[in-house]
Amino acid sequence: MWALYAIIAAIFWGIDYALTEKALQYVPFPVLICIELFFGVLTMLGIIFFTGSYKLDFGAVFSSSKTLLLVIVIIIAFNVANVFIVLSIKENNATVSGLIEISYPFFIALFSWLFFRDNNLNIGAISGGIFILAGVSLIYFSNR
Numbered sequence: 212m213w214a215l216y217a218i219i220a221a222i223f224w225g226i227d228y229a230l231t232e233k234a235l236q237y238v239p240f241p242v243l244i245c246i247e248l249f250f251g252v253l254t255m256l257g258i259i260f261f262t263g264s265y266k267l268d269f270g271a272v273f274s275s276s277k278t279l280l281l282v283i284v285i286i287i288a289f290n291v292a293n294v295f296i297v298l299s300i301k302e303n304n305a306t307v308s309g310l311i312e313i314s315y316p317f318f319i320a321l322f323s324w325l326f327f328r329d330n331n332l333n334i335g336a337i338s339g340g341i342f343i344l345a346g347v348s349l350i351y352f353s354n355r
Contacts (some may be wrong), residue, residue: 225309231297232305240297248293307354314347316340 234243259265272282299308317340323329332340 228296228300228305228309232300235297235301240294240301244293244297248290303354307350310350311347314343317343 231243259268271278273279296308296312299312320330320332320336320340323331
């Protein structure tokens with residue numbers, strides 16, 4: 212099921228990027244991100260309240276200072292990432308920005324190792340990461 216979820220996410224990110232490029236012709240990027248996040252909050256609150264798990268869900272965030280700090284850093288990273296991908300789409304286009312952004316699995320591996328000493332790499336994953344970085348370099352240097 213995880214692979215299906217990942218493919219569905221990729222499809223919707225593709226839709227989002229393509230539509231974002233067009234929307235940025237009419238809507239300033241901070242307004243667009245604000246609207247997206249606002250409706251994201253409403254959607255997720257609806258899911259939390261519909262499932263009835265809100266007490267447990269919100270309680271988990273404040274269960275320890277370590278968990279709270281982790282959530283705060285995630286919020287910062289999420290928002291910074293959103294701002295910079297939208298700026299990238301605005302400055303160039305959704306296709307090239309998305310093709311460069313797909314290098315994020317390399318950074319997942321890097322930060323998983325740096326932060327947690329967690330390493331889920333094998334020769335196939337390392338080889339794929341090298342191809343991703345090579346592809347990103349090719350895309351970047353051919354679009355300068």
